Amino acid sequence: MPLALLALAIGAFGIGTTEFVIMGLLPEVAGEYGVTIPTAGYLVTGYALGVMFGAPLMTVLGTKVPRKRMLMLLMGLFIVGNLLSALAPAFSVMLIGRIVASLAHGAFFGIGSVVAADLVARDKKAGAIAMMFTGLTVANVVGVPLGTLVGQSVGWRVTFGIVAALGVVGLVGIARLVPDMPKPEGVRLRHELAAFKNVQVLLAMAMTVLGFGGVFAAITYIAPMMTHTAGFADGSVTWLLVLFGLGMVGGNLVGGKFADRALMPMLYVSLGALAVVLALFTLTAHDKLLSAVTIALIGALGFATVPPLQKRVLDQAHGAPTLASAVNIGAFNLGNALSAWLGGLVIAAGFGYTAPNWVGAALAAGALVLAFLSAALERRAGASSTVVTGSAPAEQRTAVHH
Numbered sequence: 001m002p003l004a005l006l007a008l009a010i011g012a013f014g015i016g017t018t019e020f021v022i023m024g025l026l027p028e029v030a031g032e033y034g035v036t037i038p039t040a041g042y043l044v045t046g047y048a049l050g051v052m053f054g055a056p057l058m059t060v061l062g063t064k065v066p067r068k069r070m071l072m073l074l075m076g077l078f079i080v081g082n083l084l085s086a087l088a089p090a091f092s093v094m095l096i097g098r099i100v101a102s103l104a105h106g107a108f109f110g111i112g113s114v115v116a117a118d119l120v121a122r123d124k125k126a127g128a129i130a131m132m133f134t135g136l137t138v139a140n141v142v143g144v145p146l147g148t149l150v151g152q153s154v155g156w157r158v159t160f161g162i163v164a165a166l167g168v169v170g171l172v173g174i175a176r177l178v179p180d181m182p183k184p185e186g187v188r189l190r191h192e193l194a195a196f197k198n199v200q201v202l203l204a205m206a207m208t209v210l211g212f213g214g215v216f217a218a219i220t221y222i223a224p225m226m227t228h229t230a231g232f233a234d235g236s237v238t239w240l241l242v243l244f245g246l247g248m249v250g251g252n253l254v255g256g257k258f259a260d261r262a263l264m265p266m267l268y269v270s271l272g273a274l275a276v277v278l279a280l281f282t283l284t285a286h287d288k289l290l291s292a293v294t295i296a297l298i299g300a301l302g303f304a305t306v307p308p309l310q311k312r313v314l315d316q317a318h319g320a321p322t323l324a325s326a327v328n329i330g331a332f333n334l335g336n337a338l339s340a341w342l343g344g345l346v347i348a349a350g351f352g353y354t355a356p357n358w359v360g361a362a363l364a365a366g367a368l369v370l371a372f373l374s375a376a377l378e379r380r381a382g383a384s385s386t387v388v389t390g391s392a393p394a395e396q397r398t399a400v401h402h
Contacts, residue, residue, distance in 0.1 A: 002119045005128060007173030008112045009135035011075055014166035015105055016139030017147055018082055019047060021163070022098070024148035024238070025156045032156075033091040040091075043098050048333045050099040055106025055330035059323045062107065063189050067115050067181045067322075071108065071174050078104040079167040086160035106333075109133075110326025113310050115181060123260055125314070130256020130307040137252045137303060140245030145238055195317035195324040203374040204312040205324075205331045211271055211309065211367035213335030214278055215302035217360030219244060220340040222295070225353040230291045240295055247299025255304035263308045263315075267371045270308075274301040275364035281357040305367075306332075339363060 022029070022043050030040035058077075062070040081101025088094035109132075116132045117125040143166075151159040195201050218225075226232045226240055251270075258266045277297050284290035310328060317324035342363075343356030 002177075004119055004174075004178040005116055005131045007170065007177040008071075008116055008132040009138075010166070010173050011071070011078075011108060011170030012112070012132055012135030013139045013143055014135075014163055014170055015078065015108060016136035017143030017166065018078075018101055018160070018163045019105065020140060020144045021147035021151070021159060022047070024144065025151040025159065028151060028156045029091075029094070033094070035091055043095060045337075046095050047098045047102040047105075048337050050102025051105045051333040052330040052337075054103035055110060055326040056323060058103055058107035059110055059326040060189060060192075062111070063192065063322075067111055068174065068178050070111055071115065071178065072171055074104040074108045074111070075167055075171040075174060077101070078108070079164050079171065082160050082164035082167060086157045086164060106329040107326050109136075109329040111322055113314065113325045114322050115178065117311070117314055118181060119179075126259035126263070126307045126311040127256040129310050129314075130252050130259075133252050133256075133303075133306055133310075134249065137245060137248040140248055141242055144245070145242055148238065189323075191320035192323035195320055196327075198316055200316040200374060200378065201313060201324050203370055203377075204309055204316060205328050207267070207271075207305075207312075207367045207370045207374070208309050208328055208331040209335040209338065210363045210370065211274070211305045211335070212302060212332050213339035214274060214360040214362075214364035214367065215298055215339075216336040217339035217343045217356045217363060218278055218281060218298060219295075220336075221343055221347065221353060221356050225285055225356075226291060229285045229353050230288050232288060240292060243292055243296045244299040247296035247301075248303040251300035251302065251304035252306060254300070256307035259308035259311055263312060264371065264375050266308050267305060267312075268368065270301050270304040271364055271368040271371060274298070274305070275361045275368060277301060278357050278361035278364055281360075282354045285354045285357070335363075 026037055026040045026043070029043065030037050033040075058074065062073070065073070078101050081097050081099070081104070084097030084100060085094050086097075088097055112132050113129050116128040120128040147159045147163065150162065222240065222244075223234075223237045226237055227234055232240065255266060255270065277294060281291070281294050281298070284294045310325065313324050313328045314321045339356075339360065342359045346355035346359055347353060349355075
Protein backbone atom coordinates (compact mmCIF):
# COMPACT_ATOMS: atom_id res chain seq x y z
CA MET A 1 0.00 0.00 0.00
CA PRO A 2 1.35 3.49 -0.89
CA LEU A 3 2.61 5.76 1.92
CA ALA A 4 0.06 8.34 0.80
CA LEU A 5 -2.58 6.17 2.49
CA LEU A 6 -0.80 6.75 5.81
CA ALA A 7 -1.27 10.50 5.41
CA LEU A 8 -4.97 10.00 4.70
CA ALA A 9 -5.26 7.67 7.72
CA ILE A 10 -3.67 10.30 9.99
CA GLY A 11 -6.20 12.87 8.81
CA ALA A 12 -8.97 10.32 9.40
CA PHE A 13 -7.61 9.66 12.90
CA GLY A 14 -7.87 13.33 13.81
CA ILE A 15 -11.37 13.62 12.36
CA GLY A 16 -12.55 10.49 14.16
CA THR A 17 -11.13 11.72 17.44
CA THR A 18 -12.79 15.14 17.32
CA GLU A 19 -16.12 13.62 16.27
CA PHE A 20 -16.44 11.21 19.21
CA VAL A 21 -14.28 12.64 22.03
CA ILE A 22 -16.83 15.36 22.79
CA MET A 23 -19.24 12.68 24.08
CA GLY A 24 -16.92 11.93 26.99
CA LEU A 25 -16.27 15.60 27.74
CA LEU A 26 -19.82 17.00 27.78
CA PRO A 27 -19.95 17.38 31.60
CA GLU A 28 -16.69 19.36 31.63
CA VAL A 29 -17.74 21.60 28.74
CA ALA A 30 -21.22 22.16 30.22
CA GLY A 31 -19.70 23.01 33.61
CA GLU A 32 -17.29 25.61 32.22
CA TYR A 33 -19.92 27.41 30.14
CA GLY A 34 -22.70 27.04 32.72
CA VAL A 35 -25.11 25.20 30.40
CA THR A 36 -27.07 21.99 30.89
CA ILE A 37 -25.93 18.62 29.55
CA PRO A 38 -28.75 18.54 26.96
CA THR A 39 -27.66 21.99 25.78
CA ALA A 40 -24.04 20.82 25.57
CA GLY A 41 -25.39 17.92 23.48
CA TYR A 42 -25.91 20.42 20.66
CA LEU A 43 -22.15 20.12 20.11
CA VAL A 44 -22.79 16.52 19.00
CA THR A 45 -25.93 17.30 17.00
CA GLY A 46 -24.38 20.35 15.35
CA TYR A 47 -21.37 18.33 14.25
CA ALA A 48 -23.55 15.57 12.75
CA LEU A 49 -25.68 18.09 10.86
CA GLY A 50 -22.53 19.85 9.66
CA VAL A 51 -21.26 16.57 8.22
CA MET A 52 -24.57 15.85 6.47
CA PHE A 53 -24.85 19.26 4.82
CA GLY A 54 -21.14 20.00 4.56
CA ALA A 55 -20.29 16.85 2.59
CA PRO A 56 -22.11 17.83 -0.62
CA LEU A 57 -21.50 21.57 -0.13
CA MET A 58 -17.71 21.32 0.23
CA THR A 59 -17.47 18.74 -2.54
CA VAL A 60 -19.40 20.98 -4.95
CA LEU A 61 -17.19 23.94 -4.03
CA GLY A 62 -14.16 21.76 -4.71
CA THR A 63 -15.21 20.55 -8.16
CA LYS A 64 -12.79 23.04 -9.77
CA VAL A 65 -9.90 22.18 -7.44
CA PRO A 66 -7.40 19.30 -7.85
CA ARG A 67 -8.09 16.58 -5.30
CA LYS A 68 -4.80 16.85 -3.41
CA ARG A 69 -5.21 20.60 -2.96
CA MET A 70 -8.81 20.12 -1.85
CA LEU A 71 -7.74 17.58 0.78
CA MET A 72 -5.18 20.09 2.09
CA LEU A 73 -7.82 22.85 2.21
CA LEU A 74 -10.19 20.55 4.10
CA MET A 75 -7.52 19.72 6.67
CA GLY A 76 -6.89 23.45 7.05
CA LEU A 77 -10.60 23.96 7.76
CA PHE A 78 -10.46 21.11 10.28
CA ILE A 79 -7.51 22.75 12.07
CA VAL A 80 -9.25 26.13 12.24
CA GLY A 81 -12.45 24.57 13.61
CA ASN A 82 -10.65 22.71 16.39
CA LEU A 83 -8.53 25.71 17.35
CA LEU A 84 -11.70 27.77 17.54
CA SER A 85 -13.24 25.13 19.83
CA ALA A 86 -10.11 25.04 22.02
CA LEU A 87 -10.03 28.83 22.47
CA ALA A 88 -13.79 29.55 22.45
CA PRO A 89 -14.70 32.19 25.08
CA ALA A 90 -18.42 31.28 24.92
CA PHE A 91 -20.51 28.20 24.21
CA SER A 92 -21.89 29.69 20.99
CA VAL A 93 -18.35 30.19 19.69
CA MET A 94 -17.46 26.60 20.49
CA LEU A 95 -20.56 25.42 18.63
CA ILE A 96 -19.42 27.41 15.61
CA GLY A 97 -15.99 25.80 15.91
CA ARG A 98 -17.55 22.35 15.95
CA ILE A 99 -19.59 23.12 12.84
CA VAL A 100 -16.56 24.54 11.02
CA ALA A 101 -14.58 21.36 11.79
CA SER A 102 -17.50 19.18 10.70
CA LEU A 103 -17.63 20.79 7.26
CA ALA A 104 -14.35 19.07 6.44
CA HIS A 105 -15.48 15.62 7.59
CA GLY A 106 -17.70 14.29 4.80
CA ALA A 107 -15.77 15.83 1.92
CA PHE A 108 -12.44 14.58 3.32
CA PHE A 109 -13.62 10.97 3.50
CA GLY A 110 -15.49 11.26 0.21
CA ILE A 111 -12.61 12.73 -1.78
CA GLY A 112 -10.11 10.67 0.21
CA SER A 113 -11.92 7.46 -0.79
CA VAL A 114 -11.61 8.41 -4.47
CA VAL A 115 -7.92 9.28 -4.06
CA ALA A 116 -7.18 6.09 -2.08
CA ALA A 117 -8.88 3.95 -4.73
CA ASP A 118 -6.95 5.69 -7.52
CA LEU A 119 -3.62 5.01 -5.81
CA VAL A 120 -3.83 1.22 -6.16
CA ALA A 121 -4.69 -1.50 -8.66
CA ARG A 122 -8.33 -2.29 -9.39
CA ASP A 123 -8.34 -5.45 -7.26
CA LYS A 124 -7.07 -3.56 -4.18
CA LYS A 125 -9.38 -0.54 -4.18
CA ALA A 126 -11.60 -1.59 -1.26
CA GLY A 127 -8.50 -2.48 0.75
CA ALA A 128 -7.07 0.99 0.11
CA ILE A 129 -10.32 2.63 1.23
CA ALA A 130 -10.28 0.44 4.34
CA MET A 131 -6.70 1.53 5.07
CA MET A 132 -7.77 5.17 5.11
CA PHE A 133 -10.79 4.37 7.32
CA THR A 134 -8.44 2.54 9.71
CA GLY A 135 -7.52 5.99 11.00
CA LEU A 136 -11.16 6.55 11.95
CA THR A 137 -11.48 3.18 13.67
CA VAL A 138 -8.17 3.49 15.56
CA ALA A 139 -9.37 6.88 16.79
CA ASN A 140 -12.08 5.06 18.74
CA VAL A 141 -9.51 2.75 20.33
CA VAL A 142 -6.74 5.25 21.09
CA GLY A 143 -7.71 8.84 20.30
CA VAL A 144 -11.08 9.01 22.04
CA PRO A 145 -10.08 7.32 25.35
CA LEU A 146 -6.82 9.29 25.57
CA GLY A 147 -8.55 12.52 24.56
CA THR A 148 -11.19 11.95 27.23
CA LEU A 149 -8.53 11.20 29.84
CA VAL A 150 -6.55 14.33 28.95
CA GLY A 151 -9.70 16.45 28.92
CA GLN A 152 -10.80 15.21 32.33
CA SER A 153 -7.29 15.54 33.81
CA VAL A 154 -5.87 18.81 32.47
CA GLY A 155 -8.80 20.39 30.65
CA TRP A 156 -10.92 19.76 27.58
CA ARG A 157 -9.35 22.72 25.78
CA VAL A 158 -6.04 20.86 25.75
CA THR A 159 -7.74 17.92 24.04
CA PHE A 160 -8.99 20.08 21.17
CA GLY A 161 -5.59 21.74 20.90
CA ILE A 162 -3.98 18.31 20.48
CA VAL A 163 -6.58 17.37 17.86
CA ALA A 164 -5.75 20.56 15.95
CA ALA A 165 -2.06 19.54 16.08
CA LEU A 166 -3.01 16.14 14.63
CA GLY A 167 -4.64 18.05 11.80
CA VAL A 168 -1.36 19.82 11.14
CA VAL A 169 0.44 16.45 10.95
CA GLY A 170 -2.20 15.19 8.53
CA LEU A 171 -1.91 18.33 6.40
CA VAL A 172 1.87 18.02 6.15
CA GLY A 173 1.58 14.32 5.35
CA ILE A 174 -0.87 14.97 2.53
CA ALA A 175 1.33 17.75 1.14
CA ARG A 176 4.41 15.52 1.12
CA LEU A 177 3.07 12.03 0.39
CA VAL A 178 -0.08 12.32 -1.72
CA PRO A 179 0.82 12.70 -5.41
CA ASP A 180 -0.66 15.48 -7.51
CA MET A 181 -3.92 14.13 -8.89
CA PRO A 182 -5.62 16.72 -11.10
CA LYS A 183 -9.36 16.68 -11.43
CA PRO A 184 -10.41 14.39 -14.32
CA GLU A 185 -10.95 16.36 -17.51
CA GLY A 186 -14.47 16.66 -18.82
CA VAL A 187 -16.18 15.96 -15.48
CA ARG A 188 -18.53 18.79 -14.49
CA LEU A 189 -20.93 19.28 -11.61
CA ARG A 190 -23.81 18.06 -13.77
CA HIS A 191 -21.92 14.79 -14.27
CA GLU A 192 -21.49 14.45 -10.51
CA LEU A 193 -25.19 15.16 -9.95
CA ALA A 194 -26.16 12.67 -12.67
CA ALA A 195 -24.86 9.85 -10.47
CA PHE A 196 -27.90 10.32 -8.23
CA LYS A 197 -30.16 9.25 -11.09
CA ASN A 198 -28.60 5.79 -10.80
CA VAL A 199 -30.86 3.65 -8.63
CA GLN A 200 -27.87 1.51 -7.58
CA VAL A 201 -26.13 4.57 -6.10
CA LEU A 202 -29.28 5.46 -4.15
CA LEU A 203 -29.70 1.87 -2.95
CA ALA A 204 -26.08 1.78 -1.73
CA MET A 205 -26.65 5.01 0.22
CA ALA A 206 -29.87 3.66 1.71
CA MET A 207 -27.94 0.56 2.80
CA THR A 208 -25.43 2.89 4.46
CA VAL A 209 -28.15 4.75 6.37
CA LEU A 210 -29.87 1.58 7.59
CA GLY A 211 -26.82 -0.65 8.07
CA PHE A 212 -24.67 1.71 10.11
CA GLY A 213 -27.79 3.17 11.70
CA GLY A 214 -28.36 -0.29 13.15
CA VAL A 215 -24.99 -0.05 14.91
CA PHE A 216 -25.63 3.36 16.45
CA ALA A 217 -29.13 2.46 17.62
CA ALA A 218 -27.42 0.24 20.18
CA ILE A 219 -24.14 2.10 20.78
CA THR A 220 -25.76 5.51 21.41
CA TYR A 221 -27.41 4.09 24.55
CA ILE A 222 -24.59 1.77 25.55
CA ALA A 223 -23.84 3.61 28.83
CA PRO A 224 -27.29 3.28 30.46
CA MET A 225 -27.71 -0.21 28.96
CA MET A 226 -24.45 -1.48 30.45
CA THR A 227 -24.78 0.22 33.84
CA HIS A 228 -28.48 -0.46 34.45
CA THR A 229 -28.92 -3.80 32.70
CA ALA A 230 -25.52 -5.54 32.64
CA GLY A 231 -24.42 -4.16 36.00
CA PHE A 232 -21.16 -2.51 34.98
CA ALA A 233 -19.73 0.40 36.96
CA ASP A 234 -19.85 3.82 35.30
CA GLY A 235 -16.08 3.81 34.78
CA SER A 236 -16.25 0.58 32.77
CA VAL A 237 -18.11 2.19 29.89
CA THR A 238 -14.90 3.73 28.49
CA TRP A 239 -13.26 0.32 28.17
CA LEU A 240 -16.37 -1.21 26.68
CA LEU A 241 -16.18 1.48 24.00
CA VAL A 242 -12.53 0.53 23.46
CA LEU A 243 -13.73 -3.02 22.78
CA PHE A 244 -16.21 -1.57 20.31
CA GLY A 245 -13.36 0.35 18.67
CA LEU A 246 -11.16 -2.75 18.44
CA GLY A 247 -14.02 -4.54 16.74
CA MET A 248 -14.32 -1.63 14.30
CA VAL A 249 -10.62 -1.88 13.41
CA GLY A 250 -10.80 -5.61 12.73
CA GLY A 251 -14.10 -5.43 10.85
CA ASN A 252 -12.88 -2.57 8.68
CA LEU A 253 -9.77 -4.47 7.58
CA VAL A 254 -11.64 -7.72 6.96
CA GLY A 255 -14.39 -5.89 5.09
CA GLY A 256 -11.84 -4.18 2.86
CA LYS A 257 -10.01 -7.42 2.12
CA PHE A 258 -13.05 -9.49 1.18
CA ALA A 259 -14.92 -6.68 -0.60
CA ASP A 260 -12.20 -6.73 -3.25
CA ARG A 261 -12.89 -10.44 -3.79
CA ALA A 262 -16.68 -10.66 -3.45
CA LEU A 263 -18.34 -7.34 -2.62
CA MET A 264 -22.02 -8.29 -2.50
CA PRO A 265 -21.52 -11.62 -0.63
CA MET A 266 -19.48 -9.64 1.92
CA LEU A 267 -22.47 -7.31 2.40
CA TYR A 268 -24.90 -10.23 2.72
CA VAL A 269 -22.81 -11.87 5.44
CA SER A 270 -21.97 -8.73 7.41
CA LEU A 271 -25.47 -7.20 7.34
CA GLY A 272 -27.19 -10.52 8.07
CA ALA A 273 -24.86 -11.31 10.97
CA LEU A 274 -25.20 -7.74 12.28
CA ALA A 275 -29.00 -8.04 12.39
CA VAL A 276 -28.76 -11.35 14.30
CA VAL A 277 -26.17 -10.07 16.80
CA LEU A 278 -28.15 -6.89 17.50
CA ALA A 279 -31.27 -8.96 18.15
CA LEU A 280 -29.32 -11.25 20.49
CA PHE A 281 -27.94 -8.21 22.33
CA THR A 282 -31.32 -7.84 24.02
CA LEU A 283 -30.46 -11.11 25.81
CA THR A 284 -26.67 -10.87 26.16
CA ALA A 285 -26.96 -7.34 27.61
CA HIS A 286 -27.95 -8.99 30.92
CA ASP A 287 -24.54 -10.67 31.31
CA LYS A 288 -21.23 -8.81 31.66
CA LEU A 289 -19.03 -11.20 29.67
CA LEU A 290 -21.55 -11.83 26.90
CA SER A 291 -22.37 -8.15 26.57
CA ALA A 292 -18.66 -7.28 26.20
CA VAL A 293 -18.24 -9.88 23.46
CA THR A 294 -21.39 -8.67 21.73
CA ILE A 295 -20.22 -5.05 21.75
CA ALA A 296 -16.98 -6.05 20.01
CA LEU A 297 -18.95 -8.07 17.45
CA ILE A 298 -21.26 -5.14 16.72
CA GLY A 299 -18.24 -2.95 16.05
CA ALA A 300 -16.66 -5.57 13.80
CA LEU A 301 -19.77 -6.41 11.78
CA GLY A 302 -20.88 -2.79 11.54
CA PHE A 303 -17.60 -1.53 10.15
CA ALA A 304 -17.15 -4.56 7.90
CA THR A 305 -19.89 -2.94 5.80
CA VAL A 306 -18.09 0.39 5.38
CA PRO A 307 -15.42 -0.42 2.71
CA PRO A 308 -17.80 -2.47 0.53
CA LEU A 309 -20.55 0.17 0.71
CA GLN A 310 -18.12 2.98 -0.07
CA LYS A 311 -16.65 1.00 -2.97
CA ARG A 312 -20.16 0.12 -4.18
CA VAL A 313 -20.94 3.83 -4.47
CA LEU A 314 -17.65 4.49 -6.29
CA ASP A 315 -18.27 1.62 -8.71
CA GLN A 316 -21.85 2.63 -9.51
CA ALA A 317 -21.01 6.34 -9.83
CA HIS A 318 -18.05 5.60 -12.12
CA GLY A 319 -16.77 8.54 -14.12
CA ALA A 320 -17.98 11.13 -11.57
CA PRO A 321 -17.77 9.50 -8.13
CA THR A 322 -16.55 12.34 -5.90
CA LEU A 323 -19.86 13.93 -4.89
CA ALA A 324 -21.62 10.57 -4.47
CA SER A 325 -18.74 9.33 -2.32
CA ALA A 326 -18.93 12.40 -0.07
CA VAL A 327 -22.72 12.23 0.22
CA ASN A 328 -22.41 8.58 1.27
CA ILE A 329 -20.29 9.73 4.22
CA GLY A 330 -23.14 12.07 5.11
CA ALA A 331 -25.44 9.06 4.89
CA PHE A 332 -23.51 7.42 7.75
CA ASN A 333 -24.27 10.43 9.94
CA LEU A 334 -27.89 10.49 8.80
CA GLY A 335 -28.12 6.86 9.91
CA ASN A 336 -26.55 7.77 13.26
CA ALA A 337 -29.04 10.59 13.85
CA LEU A 338 -32.05 8.54 12.71
CA SER A 339 -31.20 5.50 14.82
CA ALA A 340 -30.41 7.58 17.92
CA TRP A 341 -33.81 9.26 17.59
CA LEU A 342 -35.66 5.95 17.10
CA GLY A 343 -33.76 4.36 19.98
CA GLY A 344 -34.73 7.25 22.23
CA LEU A 345 -38.38 6.85 21.23
CA VAL A 346 -38.58 3.21 22.30
CA ILE A 347 -36.83 3.94 25.60
CA ALA A 348 -39.20 6.87 26.26
CA ALA A 349 -42.13 4.58 25.44
CA GLY A 350 -41.14 2.39 28.40
CA PHE A 351 -39.66 -0.61 26.56
CA GLY A 352 -36.39 -0.47 28.52
CA TYR A 353 -32.75 0.25 27.77
CA THR A 354 -32.31 -2.86 25.61
CA ALA A 355 -35.16 -1.89 23.25
CA PRO A 356 -32.86 0.11 20.89
CA ASN A 357 -31.19 -3.21 20.01
CA TRP A 358 -34.42 -4.34 18.35
CA VAL A 359 -34.50 -1.07 16.44
CA GLY A 360 -30.92 -1.69 15.31
CA ALA A 361 -31.71 -5.27 14.26
CA ALA A 362 -34.67 -4.08 12.19
CA LEU A 363 -32.56 -1.39 10.48
CA ALA A 364 -29.77 -3.86 9.66
CA ALA A 365 -32.32 -6.35 8.33
CA GLY A 366 -33.75 -3.58 6.15
CA ALA A 367 -30.28 -2.91 4.75
CA LEU A 368 -29.91 -6.63 3.96
CA VAL A 369 -33.19 -6.60 2.04
CA LEU A 370 -31.94 -3.62 0.02
CA ALA A 371 -28.69 -5.48 -0.72
CA PHE A 372 -30.63 -8.42 -2.18
CA LEU A 373 -32.83 -6.00 -4.14
CA SER A 374 -29.76 -4.20 -5.51
CA ALA A 375 -28.19 -7.46 -6.64
CA ALA A 376 -31.46 -8.64 -8.24
CA LEU A 377 -31.82 -5.40 -10.21
CA GLU A 378 -28.21 -5.68 -11.33
CA ARG A 379 -28.72 -9.25 -12.56
CA ARG A 380 -31.89 -8.22 -14.38
CA ALA A 381 -30.07 -5.31 -16.07
CA GLY A 382 -27.24 -7.66 -17.06
CA ALA A 383 -29.68 -10.20 -18.49
CA SER A 384 -31.49 -7.51 -20.49
CA SER A 385 -28.20 -6.26 -21.88
CA THR A 386 -27.23 -9.79 -22.91
CA VAL A 387 -30.56 -10.34 -24.67
CA VAL A 388 -30.29 -7.06 -26.60
CA THR A 389 -26.69 -7.76 -27.59
CA GLY A 390 -27.46 -11.32 -28.61
CA SER A 391 -30.42 -10.28 -30.76
CA ALA A 392 -28.49 -7.69 -32.78
CA PRO A 393 -26.84 -10.10 -35.25
CA ALA A 394 -30.20 -11.78 -36.06
CA GLU A 395 -31.79 -8.39 -36.70
CA GLN A 396 -28.89 -7.43 -38.92
CA ARG A 397 -29.19 -10.68 -40.93
CA THR A 398 -32.91 -10.02 -41.47
CA ALA A 399 -32.18 -6.54 -42.74
CA VAL A 400 -29.54 -7.84 -45.16
CA HIS A 401 -31.94 -10.55 -46.48
CA HIS A 402 -34.61 -7.94 -47.28
